[in-house]
Structures are given as structure tokens and as C-alpha cells.
Amino acid sequence: xxxxxxxxxxxxxxxxxxxxxxxxxxxxxxxxxxxxxxxxxxxxxxxxxxxxxxxxxxxxxxxxxxxxxxxxxxxxxxx
Numbered sequence: 001x002x003x004x005x006x007x008x009x010x011x012x013x014x015x016x017x018x019x020x021x022x023x024x025x026x027x028x029x030x031x032x033x034x035x036x037x038x039x040x041x042x043x044x045x046x047x048x049x050x051x052x053x054x055x056x057x058x059x060x061x062x063x064x065x066x067x068x069x070x071x072x073x074x075x076x077x078x079x
Contacts, residue, residue, distance in 0.1 A: 003060040013064035
């Protein structure tokens with residue numbers, strides 16, 4: 001089975017890639033910037049620039065994209 005993990009450099013993405021690699025699955029990480037996961041294959045591309053052609057060779061595509069707002073992740077600014 002060939003899987004792709006989109007946003008593989010993030011907190012969840014790295015954990016998903018790690019688990020898949022440990023299970024012997026053929027994993028390709030997809031993220032912008034350098035590969036920070038332990039995936040043996042890597043596609044350097046921004047999430048919003050992906051096309052269906054980029055993903056057509058995979059059996060499974062996992063989207064590990066996460067975003068936050070002040071409402072979902074509270075923080076206090078230092079004054």
C-alpha cells in the first residue's frame with residue numbers, strides 16, 4: 001500500500017508518518033520546506049498547490065493539515 005501524508009512536517013503529520021513507517025507502509029511525506037519527517041519519500045509542495053495528478057499514484061491520502069484561531073487555541077499576549 002502506498003500512502004501520502006499531506007502536511008507531514010506538522011505535529012500530527014510527523015506522528016502519522018512515524019507510525020506508518022514503523023508498520024512497514026510505503027509512505028511519502030508532502031509538505032513545504034525540507035522534509036522533517038522520517039518518510040523515505042518526499043514531495044516538497046504547498047498544500048494549496050497540490051493537484052490530483054500529484055496524488056493519483058497513492059492508495060490512501062491522509063490530510064494532516066491543522067489550523068488554529070484565537071477561539072480554538074487560547075493564548076495570552078505579554079505586555
